[in-house]
Amino acid sequence: MNELIRSYGKGLTAVFVTLTAFWLLILIILPQAFMLEHSLWIIDRDDQLGMKIDRAYSDLGLMEYDLNSKEGDEKTALQEEVDSLKATIAELEAQETDPPTVYGLQNYTKMSSLHFTIFVKSIVYALMVTVLALIVCYPIAFTIAKLATPQRAALLLLGLIIPYAINELLRVYAWLMILDYQGVVNSFLAWLGLVSFENKSWVPFLEYSGSVFVALIYAYVLFMIFPIYNTVDTLDKNQLEASRDLGASTFRTHWRVVIPHAKPGIAVGCIMTFMLSVGSYSVPQIMTRGKSGDWFSQLIYRQFFESQNWNVGAAYSFSLVLVCLGFILIMMKVFKVGIRDIAK
Amino acid sequence: MTATTSDSAVTVAAGAPAPAGRRAGTEWSEVILKIYIGVFFLYLFAPLLVMSLAAFNAYEYPSVTQWRGWTLKWFGELAEDDRILQGIVNSVIVAVGVIGISLPLGLSGAFILTRLQSRFNNVLYATLVSPLLMPGIILGISTLIFWGRVNVSGGLLLTILAQASFIASYSMLLFMARLQRQDRVLEEAALDLGASSFFMFRRITLPFLMPTILTAAVIAFLQSIENYNTTVFAIGGDWTLVTEIGSRFRFGLSPVINVIGVLFVIVTVAAATLYTIQKERERKRKAALK
Numbered sequence: 001m002n003e004l005i006r007s008y009g010k011g012l013t014a015v016f017v018t019l020t021a022f023w024l025l026i027l028i029i030l031p032q033a034f035m036l037e038h039s040l041w042i043i044d045r046d047d048q049l050g051m052k053i054d055r056a057y058s059d060l061g062l063m064e065y066d067l068n069s070k071e072g073d074e075k076t077a078l079q080e081e082v083d084s085l086k087a088t089i090a091e092l093e094a095q096e097t098d099p100p101t102v103y104g105l106q107n108y109t110k111m112s113s114l115h116f117t118i119f120v121k122s123i124v125y126a127l128m129v130t131v132l133a134l135i136v137c138y139p140i141a142f143t144i145a146k147l148a149t150p151q152r153a154a155l156l157l158l159g160l161i162i163p164y165a166i167n168e169l170l171r172v173y174a175w176l177m178i179l180d181y182q183g184v185v186n187s188f189l190a191w192l193g194l195v196s197f198e199n200k201s202w203v204p205f206l207e208y209s210g211s212v213f214v215a216l217i218y219a220y221v222l223f224m225i226f227p228i229y230n231t232v233d234t235l236d237k238n239q240l241e242a243s244r245d246l247g248a249s250t251f252r253t254h255w256r257v258v259i260p261h262a263k264p265g266i267a268v269g270c271i272m273t274f275m276l277s278v279g280s281y282s283v284p285q286i287m288t289r290g291k292s293g294d295w296f297s298q299l300i301y302r303q304f305f306e307s308q309n310w311n312v313g314a315a316y317s318f319s320l321v322l323v324c325l326g327f328i329l330i331m332m333k334v335f336k337v338g339i340r341d342i343a344k
Numbered sequence: 345m346t347a348t349t350s351d352s353a354v355t356v357a358a359g360a361p362a363p364a365g366r367r368a369g370t371e372w373s374e375v376i377l378k379i380y381i382g383v384f385f386l387y388l389f390a391p392l393l394v395m396s397l398a399a400f401n402a403y404e405y406p407s408v409t410q411w412r413g414w415t416l417k418w419f420g421e422l423a424e425d426d427r428i429l430q431g432i433v434n435s436v437i438v439a440v441g442v443i444g445i446s447l448p449l450g451l452s453g454a455f456i457l458t459r460l461q462s463r464f465n466n467v468l469y470a471t472l473v474s475p476l477l478m479p480g481i482i483l484g485i486s487t488l489i490f491w492g493r494v495n496v497s498g499g500l501l502l503t504i505l506a507q508a509s510f511i512a513s514y515s516m517l518l519f520m521a522r523l524q525r526q527d528r529v530l531e532e533a534a535l536d537l538g539a540s541s542f543f544m545f546r547r548i549t550l551p552f553l554m555p556t557i558l559t560a561a562v563i564a565f566l567q568s569i570e571n572y573n574t575t576v577f578a579i580g581g582d583w584t585l586v587t588e589i590g591s592r593f594r595f596g597l598s599p600v601i602n603v604i605g606v607l608f609v610i611v612t613v614a615a616a617t618l619y620t621i622q623k624e625r626e627r628k629r630k631a632a633l634k
Contacts, residue, residue, distance in 0.1 A: 003459055003460065003461070004455070004456070004459050004460055007459065007528075007531060007535070007541065007544075008455070008541050008542075008544075008545055008549075009540065009541030009542060009545075011541075011542065012541060012542060012545055015452070016452040016455045016456055017452075017456065018452075019448055019449050019452035019453075020449070020452045020453050020456050020472075022449070023449040023452075023453065023472070023509070023512055024468075024471060024472065027449075027475075027487075027505060027508060027509040027512070028471060028472070028474065028475060028509055029471070030490055031483075031486035031487050031489065031490035031509075032486050034486065034489050034490040034493060035482075035485060035486040035489050035490070038489050136384070139377070139380065140380075140381060140384055143377065143381060150627065151624070154620055154623065154624050154627075155620075156381075156385075157620070158616055158617065158620040159385055159388070159389075160388075161616045161619075161620075162609075162612055162613055162616050163388045163389065163392065165566070165612045165615075165616060166392065166605075166608050166609060166612050167570050167572075167586060167589075167608055168570070168572065169572055169586060169589050169590060170395060170589070170601075170604070170605040170608055171391065171392070171395075173395060173593070173601065173602075173605065174391030174392060174394050174395035174605075175391060176593075177394055177395065177398055177406055177407060177408060178391060178394060180407070182407065182409055182410055183407070183409060184394060184408065184409060186409075187409040218387075218391065271477060275477060275478070275479055276479070278479065279478075279479020279480060279481050279482065279573065280479075280573065281480075281481050281572070281573045281576060282572045282573060282576075282590065285590065285593065286590075286593050289593060289594060297479075297481055297573075300481065300485070301481075301576075301577075304485065304488070304577065310489065310492075313485065314485070314489060317481070317482055317485045317486070320479060320481075320482060321478060321479075321482055324477065324478060324479060328477055339466065339469065339470045339473075340466070340469065342477075
């Protein structure tokens with residue numbers, strides 16, 4: 001703190017600290033904390049409550065009617081019963097307007113088996129997207145960084161930046177037109193005579209989870225290329241030549257020289273691709289359009305905006321956070337990189 | 345199939361110095377690598393072509409296969425689409441708000457992390473970059489819940505706050521990279537010569553950071569305009585251009601969306617090309633100096 005104050009004075013230092021504290025607390029920590037808290041309670045609504053109250057009122061009416069025909073001790077006893085019933089009604093009504101909240105892990109443990117299957121499916125698909133993207137991107141990133149001439153590399157990078165910068169909704173939308181009932185692929189199949197539009201024997205690609213998978217890869221594959229390219233680019237070419245001169249095979253050169261150097265980039269690429277795929281709301285929303293089953297992100301959306309069950313929604317969201325956190329920790333362990341290497 | 349292709353690609357990748365006997369093999373793998381890269385770029389661009397083409401099809405459902413002749417009428421419809429035009433205005437409002445919040449936050453964070461040696465540095469760093477490593481929907485949801493507690497409901501304001509939480513991290517990383525390259529002698533000299541620290545900050549530190557401030561503003565603007573996953577949870581009853589596009593996929597899908605796509609493609613290609621030409625020139629100038 002002293003060094004900051006010495007260079008920038010107390011006033012500026014106070015501004016820096018205040019702004020950072022605002023960001024840290026109001027935009028990051030507190031929202032996460034409140035989301036976690038929200039996931040840990042339920043509103044304990046008694047479905048029978050309305051009926052109980054109605055019954056109590058009709059009992060009360062009967063008793064008050066009886067009250068007029070009674071005398072002496074009997075009347076006092078009945079009056080007491082009436083009073084206690086009135087108290088009970090007041091209590092029930094208070095419960096109805098302001099139902100008690102109960103803390104616990106119900107929102108997590110009560111995930112239906114259907115929702116749990118979707119949860120697992122989303123994770124598995126995101127893992128497959130990540131692995132496939134890594135296999136596809138590594139050779140391309142390496143070629144651009146080390147094999148292409150500078151001009152060619154600049155051109156190839158331009159070819160990567162353009163699709164990367166175009167909105168993901170619009171890019172995914174293109175696949176909707178390609179895989180639609182009368183889309184590009186089905187038209188091609190019809191041209192081959194394999195399907196026919198007249199009797200609607202087209203392949204309903206959009207009703208399969210595979211179409212979401214295809215679009216996920218298309219949407220996020222470039223998030224794998226750039227981090228790997230950036231790290232491979234800093235590798236000294238002499239190291240490649242040295243490895244070759246010492247008789248290493250191509251595979252061995254990559255395994256022992258290039259990949260160890262590119263580890264932080266590979267880790268970042270995997271983390272970004274996995275995180276974007278598993279938490280993508282746009283891709284499944286566009287590709288399924290209600291025609292095929294939900295993805296986990298869509299389940300979360302429904303909890304918030306359709307069934308208005310924010311507590312369950314918060315629990316599902318926090319589960320997603322845990323999955324991503326777990327994935328990051330595994331990547332850091334596998335590639336032996338620190339947090340500073342990851343976010344650069 | 346992917347496995348075999350990439351294996352061959354790797355083979356060439358190292359560019360083995362073809363020992364006489366393997367000459368033919370190397371050439372083969374070079375050809376395969378070229379084909380592989382060609383196919384990959386075809387994969388990247390063909391869908392964009394399909395999307396753009398459908399903007400000129402007279403058929404009212406977006407398609408390239410049910411061709412009903414060329415038309416420009418969807419461009420006209422876009423110009424009269426009030427919700428989309430309002431969406432563009434809202435997107436710009438949000439983006440400007442995000443720039444206004446995330447740049448000062450990112451800059452402050454960068455100053456504290458680069459100038460402060462503390463054992464909490466790593467924890468602070470990890471927390472401040474954590475929004476980048478979290479799915480976008482989570483940022484939207486947590487903002488919605490937190491502000492819901494103080495009875496602020498979804499809208500443009502919450503969208504700005506939710507987006508700023510992660511865009512500030514981007515700015516911070518840019519500022520940190522710049523600050524780490526700073527030679528601090530100038531700052532020290534100014535202070536020694538009696539400049540007030542505020543004067544020094546305004547006349548030396550800020551001018552040094554100016555290029556990064558501009559870059560960070562452009563990146564923040566683009567990130568904000570493009571954002572969907574965070575925005576869709578925080579936007580409430582309002583809408584931005586991108587959330588409006590998103591809702592059209594469910595109701596009212598028409599080639600107007602493709603027209604927006606075409607415009608996006610044109611702007612992106614132009615901007616990216618200019619950027620690349622600029623960078624190429626710089627590279628050549630540097631090469632010439634050497």
